[in-house]
Amino acid sequence: MSEPIGIEIRNLYKIFGPRGADYVDAVNRGMTKQELNDRYRHVLGLRDINIDIPAGAIQVVMGLSGSGKSTLIRHINRLIDPTSGQILIEGQDVVGMTPQVLREFRRHKTAMVFQKFGLLPHRTVIENVGYGLEVQGVDHAARDKVSMRWIERVGLLGFETKYPSQLSGGMQQRVGLARALANDAPILLMDEAYSALDPLIRYDMQTVLLDLQKEVRKTIVFITHDLDEALRIGDRIALLRDGQVIQQGTGQDIVLNPADDYVANFVQHVDRGKVVQVGSVMEPLGINGTAPAMMVKSDATLTDAVRQMMAKGVHFLEVQDKGGKPVGRLSLERAISVAAGAA
Amino acid sequence: MFDEFPQIDNGLLRDLKRAIDEGFRAFTRSYGDAIETMFDPLRHFLNWSEKLLTGTPWPIIILIAAGLAWFASRSARMVIGCVATLCLIGAFGMWDDMMKTISMILTSTLMAIAVGLPIGVLMSRSDRVQAVVNPVLDVMQTMPPFVYLIPVVMLLGIGKVPGLIAVVIYAIPPMIRLTNLGIRQVDGEVLEAADAFGSSRWQRLVKAELPLALPTIMAGINQTIMMALAMVVIASMIGVQGLGQPVLQAISNQYFTLGLFNGLAIVGIAIVFDRVSQAWGRRIQKHRGGHHV
Numbered sequence: 001m002s003e004p005i006g007i008e009i010r011n012l013y014k015i016f017g018p019r020g021a022d023y024v025d026a027v028n029r030g031m032t033k034q035e036l037n038d039r040y041r042h043v044l045g046l047r048d049i050n051i052d053i054p055a056g057a058i059q060v061v062m063g064l065s066g067s068g069k070s071t072l073i074r075h076i077n078r079l080i081d082p083t084s085g086q087i088l089i090e091g092q093d094v095v096g097m098t099p100q101v102l103r104e105f106r107r108h109k110t111a112m113v114f115q116k117f118g119l120l121p122h123r124t125v126i127e128n129v130g131y132g133l134e135v136q137g138v139d140h141a142a143r144d145k146v147s148m149r150w151i152e153r154v155g156l157l158g159f160e161t162k163y164p165s166q167l168s169g170g171m172q173q174r175v176g177l178a179r180a181l182a183n184d185a186p187i188l189l190m191d192e193a194y195s196a197l198d199p200l201i202r203y204d205m206q207t208v209l210l211d212l213q214k215e216v217r218k219t220i221v222f223i224t225h226d227l228d229e230a231l232r233i234g235d236r237i238a239l240l241r242d243g244q245v246i247q248q249g250t251g252q253d254i255v256l257n258p259a260d261d262y263v264a265n266f267v268q269h270v271d272r273g274k275v276v277q278v279g280s281v282m283e284p285l286g287i288n289g290t291a292p293a294m295m296v297k298s299d300a301t302l303t304d305a306v307r308q309m310m311a312k313g314v315h316f317l318e319v320q321d322k323g324g325k326p327v328g329r330l331s332l333e334r335a336i337s338v339a340a341g342a343a
Numbered sequence: 344m345f346d347e348f349p350q351i352d353n354g355l356l357r358d359l360k361r362a363i364d365e366g367f368r369a370f371t372r373s374y375g376d377a378i379e380t381m382f383d384p385l386r387h388f389l390n391w392s393e394k395l396l397t398g399t400p401w402p403i404i405i406l407i408a409a410g411l412a413w414f415a416s417r418s419a420r421m422v423i424g425c426v427a428t429l430c431l432i433g434a435f436g437m438w439d440d441m442m443k444t445i446s447m448i449l450t451s452t453l454m455a456i457a458v459g460l461p462i463g464v465l466m467s468r469s470d471r472v473q474a475v476v477n478p479v480l481d482v483m484q485t486m487p488p489f490v491y492l493i494p495v496v497m498l499l500g501i502g503k504v505p506g507l508i509a510v511v512i513y514a515i516p517p518m519i520r521l522t523n524l525g526i527r528q529v530d531g532e533v534l535e536a537a538d539a540f541g542s543s544r545w546q547r548l549v550k551a552e553l554p555l556a557l558p559t560i561m562a563g564i565n566q567t568i569m570m571a572l573a574m575v576v577i578a579s580m581i582g583v584q585g586l587g588q589p590v591l592q593a594i595s596n597q598y599f600t601l602g603l604f605n606g607l608a609i610v611g612i613a614i615v616f617d618r619v620s621q622a623w624g625r626r627i628q629k630h631r632g633g634h635h636v
């Protein structure tokens with residue numbers, strides 16, 4: 001199994017159009033996407049993106065349609081060339097790679113899942129799953145062995161000789177996922193991989209991904225415009241607007257401290273009780289004399305804590321860190337008011 | 344005043360035509376033999392395929408045709424129709440001519456594919472190439488075939504090879520156009536996927552672009568075959584043997600029935616080729632719909 005590796009995106013700009021590089025300065029000085037389009041007929045794709053994605057983390061990128069999510073993720077394996085900036089992976093700048101080096105990099109370091117699946121319609125499931133290995137030159141028998149393992153893992157056993165058009169959307173995306181995983185690349189890029197699926201299947205596929213991540217631990221960049229999905233899946237979330245990162249941090253950071261009205265609007269309908277962890281809203285120990293009888297781990301959600309208090313009929317919980325050391329306390333009142341968005 | 348269009352001075356015009364003709368003749372004198380030798384392998388191949396088709400006993404040919412029709416369509420009706428057409432043409436005394444024509448069609452189609460496919464691929468790669476090739480194809484398709492028979496005959500004389508070349512020139516445009524179109528229409532996300540997994544350009548072409556464009560390319564091959572058949576009569580003017588020659592005789596001698604029989608035989612072959620190749624095309628794209636169940 002490959003070790004996870006991190007991704008550092010530095011000062012990344014993308015301006016679509018024949019003379020994009022000429023306008024980086026202007027954009028830098030504050031020209032907006034609208035102005036750039038009106039005055040110079042160039043489209044601002046990305047502006048000064050800086051994101052550090054730690055090895056083994058799931059980084060979610062969110063934003064409305066046209067905010068530049070697809071553009072951003074396609075820079076990581078250079079399906080799109082940037083106008084300026086760097087993408088550092090294992091100390092190597094993807095932007096400077098020669099075509100051969102880039103090809104090897106794509107074969108062994110990254111794998112991608114697409115919104116509309118991007119499967120080869122003339123190939124069966126097993127031939128699609130083995131595509132990455134085939135391109136690498138792995139022989140037929142070895143390829144099929146690995147493919148079968150992943151086909152089984154994503155729950156498609158028995159469908160390996162079917163063609164994509166014979167499968168439902170959810171099943172096709174399982175093929176897309178298996179194809180990406182069969183590559184055993186440390187970086188997994190998912191561009192709205194689940195957006196085309198209906199809610200139940202989508203939830204199902206999120207579970208598949210989270211379970212897999214416990215086993216194989218990859219660095220995953222996951223694009224979505226669904227906040228619930230982002231909060232469920234993402235270790236970290238970056239919010240894009242008009243090609244710019246307007247906030248990045250954990251799901252809790254964004255829900256509890258939205259950077260501006262745009263973000264606040266985005267998160268206002270979230271069920272905060274399911275997102276916010278006890279540790280981030282607890283009060284210091286010992287303001288109130290009586291020691292709580294029950295305790296809760298600091299990474300439990302508020303909803304869990306409230307449920308526990310209701311069940312036991314208590315009004316306070318002691319909050320403990322991972323080692324079991326008491327670090328604070330939580331009152332029922334505070335838990336409910338934060339969860340309801342009142343605090 | 345306006346009765347006559349002001350035209351270039353007659354003498355000048357004559358000199359111009361003469362100069363071009365002289366130039367081309369000179370070119371023919373110095374390079375004609377070399378060019379003829381260049382096409383030698385083609386002549387050998389043509390002779391070989393003609394001998395193969397006319398030399399093979401007819402029951403075997405019928406068997407092979409039935410087998411091909413079955414392989415392409417998996418339909419008994421298609422096989423019966425195909426065999427019946429061949430037998431009927433044979434019964435009316437046109438078996439040998441039919442074999443010669445089929446040999447010509449197969450060879451010219453193979454050549455049209457061999458030349459047209461790479462050109463179509465190049466065209467799909469670059470808008471500039473497309474902008475150059477498209478008008479050339481337009482000219483090829485609208486220029487009366489008799490016109491380009493002239494230089495071909497001047498260069499290579501009368502015979503099978505010049506006939507083949509004339510047929511290929513006439514029949515190749517749809518092959519090129521539909522290859523280009525087919526590749527340009529391939530779903531962008533599938534190509535992105537091919538790239539994202541590190542395909543080389545060649546792998547991308549043979550594993551993704553061509554297979555996905557295949558239904559369109561097949562339509563191009565089908566049209567090429569039909570056009571080649573249509574050209575067979577004209578090409579017989581410069582020595583291509585087969586079903587075209589009797590038609591030519593029929594025109595000059597006013598033998599209506601002879602012309603009709605051979606004409607109908609050509610139609611029969613066209614229908615067989617068309618139906619069989621289309622059935623095959625449908626069969627290979629059964630799973631390509633891309634729609635969900």
Ligand SMILES: Nc1ncnc2c1ncn2[C@@H]1O[C@H](COP(=O)(O)OP(=O)(O)OP(=O)(O)O)[C@@H](O)[C@H]1O
Nearest residue numbers: 016043044045063064065066067068069070071072
């Ligand atoms: N090849 C291109 N040429 C010009 N403009 C482009 C190109 N690709 C993308 N854009 C523009 O860049 C911006 C960002 O597009 P992008 O596809 O990255 O958005 P997105 O966030 O993925 O949106 P969606 O949610 O609809 O997929 C848009 O304004 C789009 O019009």
Ligand SMILES: [Mg+2]
Nearest residue numbers: 069070071192
């Ligand atoms: Mg997108």
